Amino acid sequence: MIACIKGTILGGKEGNWNVQFPVDMKKARAVTNYTEIGQKHTTNGIEIVLQNLMTVPSASLMQFDTNWTKEREEQIQKWKEQNGWIVESKQPEEFTEEYTVEEIVDHYFTDIGLAYQIMDEKGNVVVGWDDAMQEEFNQIRKNNVEFWRKDRVHEDRKGETNWGGFTPLAKGEHYKLKMHSLYLYEPAKFQATIPVDTLLKDKVTVTSSDSTYNLTGFTLKTTEGEEKIGNETYFGKGALISFSAILPEGIVNTTEWSAQDESKQKYNVSLNEKYTRGKDGRVHVTGTFFIRDLKKQPKEL
Template identity: 25%
Template sequence: MNCLKFDQFMKYLYNDVTKDEAILFHAHLERCTTCRSQLEMYQMETALLDTLSYCPPLPESFASNVMAAIEGKKPLHWKTNNDERTQSRFHFDMAGHENEFTQPLQHWTVPDSELGIERPVETRQQRKRRAQQSRRKRIKIVALASTTMFIAASMLGAYMSPTFAAYVKSLFLFYKSHEGTKQAAQQGHALPIDMKVTDKGYTLIVKEALLDPLQLSIAFRLHYNGKPVSTELVMKHALWSDPPPGSDKLVPPINTFELLDESNKPIQQTQLSWSQHHLDTVLQLPIHSSLDKGAVKALNEIPDKVYIKFNVNQIGDTNGMWHVKVPIDIQKAKAASNWMMLDKSHLSPLGLDISLLQLRHGPSRSELFLHTSNTEVWAKRLKDMKAEQRQDIMLDWYGLFYQIKDQQGNIVAAWDGMSQGQMQLGHKNIVREAFFGSGGYEQHSYLPFGNKQHLIFELKSIYTNEPLQLALKLHSNAARTTTEPLTVVHEGTTIRVKPIKQQGKQDITTVKLVNGSGTYKGEGFILEMDMTHPLGTALYSAWTITDEKGTPLEYTEDLAPKRAADGSYHIRKWFFFEGMKKLPQQMILKPKVKVRSHTVDWSTPLPSKP
């Protein structure tokens, strides 16, 4: 595979690409892990450069002082190549002005007309080419400088000067992560480690940990014969594998990571998660999970000291032993945390009992722990719906939409429990990788808001699934290249289906979504529809599409929702039938599920202190 060139990365980072170039750039990144890592490295370098390149603003008197100095001096004459030219050279009296100049004045340029020089007139293309070459040269210098600074910051450690080390407080400031992580690192909750273990030419280096009683994050990297290599060589053996032939048992991972207390007993945790940052891996390990039978602990029950044990037994295709036990003291992080028990509940008319159990604030995040349970009213509702429908859909699913507001009514956190990610329009300040749910218990994590006072919890609505009986029939033209438009009104929902559009092998179509865009490449057909739902209906989902004979048609789909001020939804939806050369005579579209949004009016204050 031909990897992307330096100039292509720089054009992308400086928004100097066309729409088609951006599409091709993203398409290559989807296939190439090397270029994804390279892009992330350049992004980290840019962040570092932004941090280090800050220059205080000039004083208001700067320009007037410079002009006063210029007017008081005469030009100096000198000869070069037998031509007499004029070069202005100044020597200021800096007394009393030392703090008004951020750097010494190095040189002045004089217009060519004053020097009697005639330059050939450049064409527009020549000027553009010269500007591009100059910009690329500057970018390369900046990239080289920032790369050097980043390597110095992350590898030299104690050999950095105190001034430079003050800028580079933590690797977590430059990893691509949420603002809560960066805030905790800035506040001194990052712990340098630099523990190493070497075997078979590979050196595993545990670099740094970010401390929070809600979750520990620990970064490590890998070297082979002294050169950095990707930690994916370790993590690909940290997954459960499919059962071998003749067995129904999953194969446990070869490489494991344990969280231990001071007596070397494993600390219960939900599941290991991790993220890649260039060549590094950051492990996320919850110290305490309340999902195990709803066990709720006070902050003082969390141990002051824990250990993270790396049990790495295979790197790539090489077997060996890379075991290291890392001590972690979290007393400082505990002192900066605030966990509060809650005893608040609401019984909805649907028969769902919603209980708020605990509010937790840590250095890197805030977390709400809650529980929902079903009553006889809910069970009867499900029984009645299942008797009416024949299709296997998740009628017992539900989702919550709530907001946490401050005294001024500002939303500091919000959870939108819609089943599809693109429909979660109400999310506010969530930490996406930190949602856990099991047995009616849920932990929702947010950017830290522990400094807010007089908070109010407001439950806005509950989402549920209901069976839907609807069939849309589209008729193709004689050439089987498009379909007739169709408008249908069903239970207050207006559906407008546009004529289907055919796409060639070289064609690329991009549609704008709520988060990013959807791209359809190559031969096929694109079907677009608009749906305007009445208040109380959020979505038609679980679509099946068949031809006139009932044969299922394969497709990919995207949607772009909008929610009006009154809470009603308008949705654009696209179906892409990749590789289809000719349309069937008929296409029958059937959504099986209607997602309802039931308005709820329950609010309760949340404590600021235990």
């Protein structure tokens, strides 16, 4: 194998360096332990296949395949048709840096997350991984080797191949893999009508689709530039509404919010938020909705 190192700065001096040197992989191959596994488990419309485990002196690397079942494929197609999220085929010259809603949704449905633990024969957890964006939810990450982590979406976009790296497992030992969580995206049904005059005077509580949101205050940001409001910095004009929420059981995150005023004018919404898991096991959220480009106070949202 030939290892290549390229650089434009070395020791603080700018230049153009290209260094190549041979690496003898015989010793590495001699100590590589490769185990075919091929075990399958199906849950929530996803087939999870633990393909293999490779251990080298610096790390162990485990390969998973996650595949849609026929039921999952049919459900996603139904959601797309119901919401008008069908992605049209494009010619190469039609692609731009702007993603359509349909393309964003397609990406979400393709994204499949896992959380798992590996235990030794005594039941001690030696490895833990969690794909959740909020690491504090489950607090199970342990002995990960981050630069060994990667994934590849299948060509048909109906699954992924994932590689997870962690500190090397001991040769000749027996281990148990425990699946902790499976993360999938699905359409939300949450909707609410907020009287802004009431929001200015008092807290407004909304319950929809087993979510509860407590909204407090309404503030207009009237400048285009950067402005710090509370603990966060915002760019552009818009309106801010603080909130706290309890999400439905099994839901750990929300994304892609939108709003509209009484004239049916639509606005994009971004969130600054903090997540915790309550004693009830459900996810609790605090944060701020930023309704972009809303320039005057509406009667309702």
